Amino acid sequence: MQTITIHVNGKKVRGTIDERMLLIEFIRDVANLTGTHAGCWEARCGACAVELDGNTVKSCNVLAVQADGCSVFTVESLSQQRLKPVEHVTTQSLAGVYTPLQAIGSSAADLHPLQKAFHTCHALQCGFCTPGMLMVLKGFLAENPSPTREEVRMAIAGNICRCTGYQHIVDAAMMAAETLRAAGP
Amino acid sequence: MTPFTYFQPAGLEEAFSLVAEHGPGTRLMAGGQSLLLALKERLARPPTVVSLSRIPELSAISYAEDGSLEVGAATTYAQLQKAAFTGWHRHISAIAGNLADRSVRSMGTIGGGACQADPRYDVPTLLVASAARMVIGSIDGMRSIDAAAFFSPAGGTTLGPRDILCRIVFPPAGVFASFGFDKFRFRVFDAAVVNAALAVTTDEAGRITIARLVFGGIAACPSVAGAAGARLCGVQLNEFASLPVADIAAQASEEVLPIATATTRHRQFQSELIKTITTGLLTQAGAPGG
Numbered sequence: 001m002q003t004i005t006i007h008v009n010g011k012k013v014r015g016t017i018d019e020r021m022l023l024i025e026f027i028r029d030v031a032n033l034t035g036t037h038a039g040c041w042e043a044r045c046g047a048c049a050v051e052l053d054g055n056t057v058k059s060c061n062v063l064a065v066q067a068d069g070c071s072v073f074t075v076e077s078l079s080q081q082r083l084k085p086v087e088h089v090t091t092q093s094l095a096g097v098y099t100p101l102q103a104i105g106s107s108a109a110d111l112h113p114l115q116k117a118f119h120t121c122h123a124l125q126c127g128f129c130t131p132g133m134l135m136v137l138k139g140f141l142a143e144n145p146s147p148t149r150e151e152v153r154m155a156i157a158g159n160i161c162r163c164t165g166y167q168h169i170v171d172a173a174m175m176a177a178e179t180l181r182a183a184g185p
Numbered sequence: 186m187t188p189f190t191y192f193q194p195a196g197l198e199e200a201f202s203l204v205a206e207h208g209p210g211t212r213l214m215a216g217g218q219s220l221l222l223a224l225k226e227r228l229a230r231p232p233t234v235v236s237l238s239r240i241p242e243l244s245a246i247s248y249a250e251d252g253s254l255e256v257g258a259a260t261t262y263a264q265l266q267k268a269a270f271t272g273w274h275r276h277i278s279a280i281a282g283n284l285a286d287r288s289v290r291s292m293g294t295i296g297g298g299a300c301q302a303d304p305r306y307d308v309p310t311l312l313v314a315s316a317a318r319m320v321i322g323s324i325d326g327m328r329s330i331d332a333a334a335f336f337s338p339a340g341g342t343t344l345g346p347r348d349i350l351c352r353i354v355f356p357p358a359g360v361f362a363s364f365g366f367d368k369f370r371f372r373v374f375d376a377a378v379v380n381a382a383l384a385v386t387t388d389e390a391g392r393i394t395i396a397r398l399v400f401g402g403i404a405a406c407p408s409v410a411g412a413a414g415a416r417l418c419g420v421q422l423n424e425f426a427s428l429p430v431a432d433i434a435a436q437a438s439e440e441v442l443p444i445a446t447a448t449t450r451h452r453q454f455q456s457e458l459i460k461t462i463t464t465g466l467l468t469q470a471g472a473p474g475g
Contacts, residue, residue, distance in 0.1 A: 002191065018188075019188070019189060019190070019191040019234075020186040020188065020189070020224075022221075041225065042222055042225065043218065043221075043222065043288075043289060046286070046288060049288050052291070055261075055263055055291035055292075056287060056288045056291055057288050057291050057292050058288045058289065058292075061217065061218055061221050061222065061289075061292070062217065062221070062292060063191070063217065063221065065191050065193070065236075066214075066217065066236060066238065068193070136287055136288060139287070140287065154373060155287055156287075157286045157287070157372070157373040157374050158285070158286025158287055158288050158289060158374050159286075
């Protein structure tokens, strides 16, 4: 057992953990941030991608002890989290407010340009791969603000999506790139 | 994963003594991208894991006095991809930026790729083709060997249980008149079915003195097509067009993977790929600015 400290989304998280604990387990079970999804556990699907000291990594293939003292940003860092508890969630109640943002008490104004573009372009269906896609694209667009569609496809090569066929994800990345270029320096 | 004791030394000396102290079962971890997969499958059950990622001198890129490029073994592919290299060193960036995927490249290291010694990986082929020197350290001191001697013909490396690969020394940026690398893989993040590199040096008159043609993915260690490479010697780089390129490519293919031994579909495919990739590399080397 080792005691480690990782700064997750700017917050110091300490945990006494087994050396075998993976970073994804630390994020989900110790820091209690379940936005990062664990898909394949073998560095294939990319759903678990997070930013570790400025680089995008697959958190299922990094030991938590490797990240000791580092700073990690997860998908929750992209936009302000204003989750309010939803009372009596039923299929009917969700159907009643079927604007998911409303359901969690957030608003579109809070979203990161990438999230907004994913929303607009319908770049997710089940949403399982989305946290990974967002984190990888965030790093990629910071490095290459005006990518071609081909470059976007190469950037998300390590992220698997079974729903969209990637077309809409590339659309969303292009849209987000445009928004970020307009907003950026 | 089976339980292990984890060490994160902050200096090379400390790492040497940890490895010496904990015996042959100890596994070294740079980025962990291959080791962790093996640990999760319990293909590796080391009692001790020593991380090399916090040792500053292992992840530095520097130049020696003669212009040789010294890359720390724990330098990540992402670092290499972003490095501002000149001359043939730019190919190191390009190779590092075109393997596995973005997130894996942020953790994966060139030394890890070398020590993993998977013949389908691009790093062993790059190292052998460029005749890099491998600087190996242990508690007994430092030594350096040729990349060709680093990879064991039976697979794996010739590293001893107490050894740590510390640095990779690539020849200066101006050494090769031409350098080329190409590979074929099914999906972009897959390991290569066949990869190949061609490194060419010339004398003052522009005649080729050494043409090293190396293939990966064929045997347990990088395969050098010596005879096919020798056919290029003495030729002017700009006279490549007059060479029987297809014939040389076929010879290279026969040399590293004799068609008589290519009894499976996969081997036959590899044999064809060698010809295609070699033809491409030779044509590229002969083109202006290749």
